[in-house]
Amino acid sequence: MTPTVRFAPSPTGYLHLGNARTALINYLFARRNGGRFILRLDDTDRERSTAAFADAILEDLAWLGIEPDAVVRQSDRFGRYDQVAEDLRRSGALYDCYETAEELDYRRKRLRARGLPPVYDRAALALTNDDRARLKAEGRSPHWRFLLPDAVAGSAKGTTGADDASVVSWTDLVRGPTSVDLRSLSDPVLVRADGSYLYTLPSVIDDIDLGITHVIRGEDHVTNTAVQIALFQALGGPVPSFGHHNLLVLADGSAMSKRTGTLSLRSLRAEGYEPMAVASLAVLVGTSEAVEAVASLDDLAGRVDLAHISRAPARFDPSDIAGTNAELVHAMDYEAARPRLDTLDADLGPAFWEAIRANLTVVADAEAWRDVVRGPLAKPAGDAQDAAFLAAARDLLPPEPWDAASFRAWTQAVSAATGKRGKALFHPLRVAMTGREDGPELAKLMPLIGFEEMSARLS
């Protein structure tokens, strides 16, 4: 069977770096195993999901270099969910409950006060048809819970004693052997009173229908997985393999959320960061691999083994991104940079790129160096002694054409004429030539600036 994975965000905000981790780990897994990557838009929440966020997700993934093999929208599949829910109702696996949120809350509090886990007591299973008629006459509509397997044999919730059917175990691709005792959980609500679906049922139906072989996602879903395995079994679907990787958190341990917009892929892109810098960090932080800038997704695919992902949260320090990005920019060749320089109107040719790239953090920093090369520069307020020195240097400028050796020949002549050497020689020349204290090699800048501008700046 072709390995098939999916990334399933809700289109309720812009993807953040943590979402990118999950998307990339899935995508790279598919790439490594000759498999398929499906983007599933979990847009069952009609109030919060928007078409604009869905489009933005596709765009942000494309920016990272991820092209899904298929895109599926849950909102197109309600008919299918209704049909499966009906089958589950008929088999008794989905049962109707009429408690209000307040009633449930009260029961949970009472259980906690007695030191018991706040698990739903399945009172609704005892309802008669007369009870149902009365509750409906009161204006209540039912929500629907999935009967977790420990009761399949007829035992009531809360019964003590070992019951293997209630312990769900799987070999997690990241965490190794994992088990969850379903008795510690309430029967999950799959369908709300207004008929809308919670995450669980559509997700499992889609995983079966789309032939998902590996569900790889953040460890926020470990408990869901136990419930979902029970549901896969109730629906007679093949149970996929599961892997839960650690979540990416900020340095202070706080989470990322689409709601807050922290570290959205959009904002990182707007700040000019390279997609591969973002992808490298999103994937490598919190693994046993070295965290460094990796040049391509293929290269990155070779470095992520699910078994090498750490169990501890992956702490991300936003200040790391500038350094990682700079590593990529410094190694970028002119042909790769060219389209970007074009957009910035900063394409002054390969010699310009060679001269400046080691001084850039993001490609867009090239704009500032374009202005330095093109001029005119604001005149720094220099003292009279400097002015005399610079005028002497100007008068010694060799005639063009200039090449990489011209600067050396010129500064040797200036040194011989003025007696200045080292910093006393180069620092005032740099400030006059570029208006800055540091930057690219002057020998490379000089031919780019040209005779006319150089003369003006030294005057």
Ligand SMILES: Nc1ncnc2c1ncn2[C@@H]1O[C@H](COP(=O)(O)OP(=O)(O)OP(=O)(O)O)[C@@H](O)[C@H]1O
């Ligand atoms: N901080 C994180 N690090 C790694 N993966 C994450 C992180 N946050 C979410 N994910 C993963 O991203 C996928 C999409 O999840 P989802 O759309 O619920 O995103 P979310 O940011 O958690 O949601 P929201 O903020 O909208 O509640 C899930 O597989 C989830 O495990």
